[in-house]
Amino acid sequence: MLCIIVAEAESEAGSLAGEWKKSVGQLAKTGLFNGNLNQIYVLPVESEEQTEFPVVILAGSGSGRLGTEELRLLAVQIAHAAHKLKADKLIIQVADRLNLLSAEGTEETAQALTEGLVLGAYRRTHYKRGQLLYTGLETVVLHMERTAAAAETADWNQGIMRGLTFGEATNLARNLTNLPGNQLTPSALAAAAIEIAERHGFPAEVLDEREIEQKGMGGLLAVGKGSIHPPRMIVIRYQGTGQWENVTGIVGKGITFDTGGISLKRAPGMENMISDMGGAAAVLGVMEALGTLRPRINVVMVIPSAENMPAANAFKPGDIVTSLSGRTIEILNTDAEGRIVLGDALTYALDWGAERIIDVATLTAAVLSTLGDIATGAVTNNELFMETFMAASRRSGERVWQLPVYPEFHEMLRSEVADIRNTAGRYGGATTAGLFIGEFAEGLPWIHLDIAGTAFLSKERGVNPKGATGVMVRTLLQYLLQLDSGEVAEH
Known part of the structure; x- marks a missing residue:
């Protein structure tokens, strides 16, 4: 079971942001990452201080309005990238811009992202002898860039709960x-x-x-x-x-x-x-x-x-x-x-x-x-x-x-x-x-x-x-x- 957590405004995700934002502009100049929809780029974090999160996954959301299926696929790509890195914990900083670009409401946006993460994190059980297998993501933290109103936060949490339930039910099947x-x-x-x-x-x-x-x-x-x-x-x-x-x-x-x-x-x-x-x-x-x-x-x-x-x-x-x-x-x-x-x-x-x-x-x-x-x-x-x-x-x-x-x-x-x-x-x-x-x-x-x-x-x-x-x-x-x-x- 994947644990999905909503981070508060002043969380570890907030401190993480400054460590990688400096590099995004350089990636755009070289054409390595333009933020196109479903474009993924794995970026090592350069920091003089030790960090619990040495790698950042940049996920492009494009410039158009996103529907629920685009949001699911975006989250699936993030989950796949985390799996390749054999990550145990994933913090997702959801840009305020993403919610504004979404053609869906706050609850639907949260549900689609969560569904995509749970569905993308799924791996089939293997029966190979003597092989230590990576067990997958254990915790995901969803963090919004801005502090939302109480009603919007409730919708966001409701969407996460429903997306988690839908995704885990699918994985059970x-x-x-x-x-x-x-x-x-x-x-x-x-x-x-x-x-x-x-x-x-x-x-x-x-x-x-x-x-x-x-x-x-x-x-x-x-x-x-x-x-x-x-x-x-x-x-x-x-x-x-x-x-x-x-x-x-x-x-x-x-x-x-x-x-x-x-x-x-x-x-x-x-x-x-x-x-x-x-x-x-x-x-x-x-x-x-x-x-x-x-x-x-x-x-x-x-x-x-x-x-x-x-x-x-x-x-x-x-x-x-x-x-x-x-x-x-x-x-x-x-x-x-x-x-x-x-x-x-x-x-x-x-x-x-x-x-x-x-x-x-x-x-x-x-x-x-x-x-x-x-x-x-x-x-x-x-x-x-x-x-x-x-x-x-x-x-x-x-x-x-x-x-x-x-x-x-x-x-x-x-x-x-x-x-x-x-x-x-x-x-x-x-x-x-x-x-x-x-x-x-x-x-x-x-x-x-x-x-x-x-x-x-x-x-x-x-x-x-x-x-x-x-x-x-x-x-x-x-x-x-x-x-x-x-x-x-x-x-």
Whole structure:
């Protein structure tokens, strides 16, 4: 956990400033540092007296007005530079000019900077033998050049607290997603969820394979029965109001490893299927943050978790499976398993009182053909719901692109022998996969987020590291906090 501190006007940061300001003019004359946006220059401090801070990181903010995403990226660059220096402590002197140039308010500026620092400081856990690894930044001090009014200081502190919460929730999701499959089984994922629930005093339940069968969750049972690690259905509830009403359901796909089952995947790249529970990690990150923020809303989180493996008792193409909703599903491809378990999860979220649902899933390779690893694909049955969620994504900086849902896509899911089939083929695959899940929303407002391209990256980009990104944690939180503030009307 990174400790973010707000320094008072007369702090160690103030004494630090004089030691490096003399050198900036010379750097500008030589063209080494012009203060361009995201330009970083590491400057040794020349001082006759010993100083606790022998190195200064100069970070350019440019000359234009900065939005939240520019502020996040600026802070990420600072965190990366500190990591290269193996710094334990970082003091950031926030120029008054930066706040004036920002297109955002004081609170939003502080939140974006803090988010960027926390996200940029993240490093994936390694398992290398006998190697002493740098553990990263421990403390960051944010210091404003001028003395602010009490109200502005309160907004600044509030922004730092929210940014720290958003960033740490995202990093929690990253940590879970990066875990190898032999460490994160369905029962281990359930244990991680219970740990979060107990830490914050949330009611929770975990259904084992016997209870899953007794309740009639045929989809989750079918997908998980080929593994020696049996499936789990995980529920956590957050109640922020006096009555359990106006409940938002957040559902995350929790396939802890996906071989494709009998419809086996190709071997190259299969190691990245440790990330097939990225949706589950995202909603767990959200629940962790709700425990800190405590908004006046009600949320039920549901995770269907299984390991999709080929085995003598694994489900097969041609099987007919009966879901918790009573719908029968024709299995055409066992590698289209995520939508099957999510169908049971949506039904269970409705049983727990959800009045609107957002599901998050690494669902299809088809979404990569359309959006690559740049944006998350979205499918909905409610345009107003989608518009408000898209507004939240723009504030969080996480790109979401809505896919069309023409009537012909629904027709493609019809089965001759069951109520619905689990794949409609490769054409329009991201849309039809999402619409399969939407059938289980029973007409209530619903959004599906396909993070197959954005949950796990092959190289570092923007605020995201190589590997797990924790995508959609910040957007989901932004949306839920908008519900609390009244910015979002009921759908």
